[in-house]
Amino acid sequence: MGMTATKDGNEIFYKDWGEGQPIVFHHGWPLSGDDWDAQMLFFLARGYRVIAHDRRGHGRSSQAASGHDMDHYAADVAAMVEQLDLRDAIHIGHSTGGGEATRYVARHGKGRVARLVLIGAVPPLMVKTPTNPGGLPIEVFDGFRQQLAANRAQFYLDVASGPFYGYNRDGAMAQDGVIRNWWRQGMMGGANAHYHGIKAFSETDFTEDLRAIDVPTLVMHGDDDQIVPIADSALLSVELLKRGTLKVYEGLPHGLCTTHADMVNADLLAFVEG
16 A cells, blocks of 8 residues: 655555556545455456555545546546556546546556556536536436535435445345445545535546547446446447447446456456457
8 A cells, every 4th residue: 555645735545466567446436446346356366466546535545625626636646657657557447437547548648558448437428518418417416416415424325225236226136245335435535525526527528538548448337327327428438439349238237346246357357458
């Protein structure tokens, strides 16, 4: 483990295990690098160097008062990558982390990045606008902010025990440990960072970032994702990427890296080694 100092005086916590080609994992909102445990152990056992950080205001990183936007998120990653001198790296981002990874690779990754993976990721743009008519209404995200401000602990419990892992679907077998771990990670972070992070993941337009990326990119998405609907994310992103490949998982939820880790890990390995 270690810490990276940001340009605006905050500290970014990261885990750095193993040797070999580096894989950098970017977590979703409002979680931490711990959300990648199943993937990190899998790739560590196969000779890779695995790195996962906690985004500013999340997990064990500084509870920064400001900078909760994609530009700062990407710059924080760039500072960590430079400190660790990571080259020929594979970046894997889930959900909000997919947005962070997209911006990092597009704006800071020149000469350092080998491949990119976006899983259940928020690009190109989540919110509905005149030019993005299929997006979710701003009222959806306003509702997130209201619930977070009113009772963050209950809101996070409801998300984890319901739509995030598809546990609200008929016949779903909810796992209490998975729900508790999601809640634990969320409550480690700061309410301020999480509140402003909603704007970051929902209103940031990644269209030009996706167009600028020239490394092989795998776009993975469950077609029953209730958090980031596939029609207005993965299906659009892969069309904007120069070297994008789409992998759709029938019936899988947003949290597929946890609920179906064996399947996801096998596909990640095939892409990484391809």
